[in-house]
Amino acid sequence: MIREMIETKDGSFTMAVPEMKVTYHSVHGAIQESRHVFINAGLNYACGNLKVHDVLHLLEIGLGTGLNALLTLLETEETGCAIHYTAIEPFPLSLEEIALLNYCSQLKRVDRKDEFKRMHQCEWGKDVAISSLFSFHKTKESLLHFSGEKYHLVYFDAFAPACQPDLWTQSVFENIYQMLLPGGVLVTYCCKGDVRRAMLKAGFMVEKLSGPPGKREMIRAVKT
16 A cells, blocks of 8 residues: 655645545544544543543544544543553554654644654554553454454544445444443544444434534444
């Protein structure tokens, strides 16, 4: 897979895959999209429903550049919520690509640069303590063959359905539904009608929310 680094409108970088005509984040702003979809609509919502002293178990579909993981790590400082973060990424970035990412400088958190690198460079398939409140586990296993633990929250950040249609099916959402704890939440930037219907058939209560800049709507789906 050939990737190119591009700058988005908020100054943060993302990766583009020309042959697939996709980008890892919105060209309108990588950081602002991740904050809107995954932190504000997902993490803050899930933490608000968590019992005191519970560890939040989070699954990300598509680690990509690691931006969602970095923002989640930073949120533990604000909320005090302990998080066990599992990330699926069959096509990880190279060390050279990772070195070019500017998220820590854009966020004015260069003090977290070492932790960001460690998430990318740590051993696959092992739990790693990134901070006292944030443990990290990554796998190259495909979502289609993945069976994890029980989760409070899923960041569904796979490439768009036109690019990866096999990841946006009813059967996939049924599997995720089974992996979620009661009241568990899935958030995604995609709000296509067929995706929404697949989630409903899988058993989710589906809510359309305002999308990030450049996108009208997004989805938050809850296991009732």
